[in-house]
Amino acid sequence: MPLLSLRQPSFTIMGGLLITPDRVIEGSLRATGGRIVALGERLTPAARDILVELDDDCVYPGLINAHDHLELNLFPNIGQGPYPNSYAWFDDVNRRRDDPAIARVLDVSINDRLRWGGYRCLFSGVTTVAHHNPYHARLFGNGFPTRVLRRYRWSHTLRLAGSYGGRAEEEFRKTRGVEPFIIHLAEGVDEVAAGELAELDRLGALQANTILVHGVGLTPGDRALLRARGASLVWCPSSNLFLFRRTADIPSLAGKVRMAVGTDSTLSGRPTLFDELRVADGLGYVDPTTLTGMVTTVPAAMFGLADRAGRLAEGYPADILILARTEADPYRNLIAATPASVRLVFLDGLPRFGDEKFAACFRRCGISFERVRVDGVIKLVAGRFHALLDRVRRSVDALPIRIG
Template identity: 45%
Template sequence: MPTALVNALVVLPPEIGGPRITTLRFDSSRILSLDKPPRRGDVVHDLRGWAVYPGLINAHDHLELNHYPRTRFRPVYGNAHQWGEDFLRVLDEEPFASLRRVPLDQQCRMGGIKNVRSGVTTVAHHNPLHRPLRDRNFVVRVVQRYGWAHSLHFEKDVPGSYRRTPRGAPWLIHLAEGTDEIAADELHQLDRLNCLHSNTVLIHGVGLSEADRKQALMAGAGLVWCPSSNFYLLGRTATVAEFAAAGRLALGTDSRLTADGDMLDELRAAATTSQLSHEQLFRAVTTDAANLLRLHDVGALLPGYLPDFFITPADRPAVDPYWALPQLRPEDIEAVFVGGAPRFKRTGGLWD
């Protein structure tokens, strides 16, 4: 049965006129209409005083690694490869040995819950697409069509990984996750391997020079920015304004092994750098992330799109919802809908 949300502050993309108080109708499969009154038979909810944001897109996570403590073995790294080598050395020590024995479906579920709890409804997982992540009823939507390589350091056959990627799917790789000369050379190396193209999604890019950033954009590639993980491991983060201006920037949380927390923490870390406008940051977790990941029906609350969204208080109508996004706290997330049904709702709240 269709549902109509009336009097809601619907947070639309800037090119559709931006946020406005209107009516959103949806059923379990699609958004049916925007700006049209409820029809007879609709379930109607009056959301006066509430904002409806599109479900956020987390463009980088390792869903099975979110039950580990945030970990580093040195105060600062020149390159994340060194962190990776350090981590491999402690896998059989506690607490990692026990945490690795947690069943995979539970590991993945914890990653899903971290995401949905922060308003995320779509995640680009980096690692094999484990069986629980292929389940349609998994906590959040997980990007199903993608290719990936861990990094130039840890992947033996990078060109093979690129070539095996399904046509029209994004290809993800951790790149230039460092401040040293190895990181500084990685974009050239990727280009020499003929893996820098319009479906290439670079993750981190901290070590990219200005010339590298131009070259990546010329190739049509994009960047996933994970500022809190970068600050934790490397003491600095990427320069992202050119990618945002080109619509080729997305935000990713990375896993809790290195990140500050969830998407709300990541949005705050991103906003703190003052590299982007509030509108650009909103795009980086909605429409621009969808374009980068080649997803055509998520990231905006428009007719035909999937009914994925979250609800927060909008008790001060003068506040710009783009500005408000990185200010949100966990307690502001009232309910999160995936496929038109609540996947998370606050106990005793609006949707109980």
């Protein structure tokens, strides 16, 4: 296995706080061949390990963004709410298609827009993203900046199926009750939104493998039904506030329904998952420890990745996010994070994004990288980011993330 050991060498992360995220350990973590092999308080690196030495930084599992549309993240927020439901917003966006702000983004090729979406995930420590649109196997499977959930079925909405994606009942049937089935649902505050969960249930598509996105308009009866069916919810608070000035009734759902946090796209959401976590925290519905679970262990369970993502544990892929410590509480530290405070991100045991001080780690792992100013700080980014940036900037001048 010489090739594997060259590409995914062994490394030991030392001197940080490990947030697993169920517990916090002051210790070290060792990975080899792309997998975590040990973590603990007294861990001795092997002789040939790459040493990743930290200054009291916090080490988290790579984050999971539970809802995104990767190709839609060069847009600014578009629309002027509040709207009664998402369909009214879609109509409004479609009326504005000739707007220069929209037309310029659409001039960028679909593959470049998808790649941009991958980098925006990476810049906020996301190593797995649930992309709500077709899976682009050739692009996502080959050096894409983040891992994209592979096994899923999706429907856009109950009303726009056909124009966007397949019909809920047909797509749900294809899951055979196993794969996750994801649909925007009850995205609004009127009777249209309030009627959608019952309709989904009538179609037989509300089961334990169903993942609803938004749920703003769920009624008390809906919430009980959601719980009874064991389905899950993805909460995208910044998008909900932008479109409707309110979000799902999280306090009524907390502890009863499995819930994760997702960004949605920048058409309606904030620039990064870190921003989204801050919006969620600002609403005061759930504490930072719970929010940390909502971007790690909980979405992993929802998407059938419980044994493969969302944890720092032996046998798990070495998907790792290291953040500078700016807060005493490590969970609040995650909420306070920005792309500038990302020290290093590993995906499958390989560095993808991080501080200049880790250049030797990139080199020893055989990862080519470029220097780029992200959020005001020079960072190392794996891959040919500048070429992408140049192509994007030919059309789009105001980027949602501060680059350069």
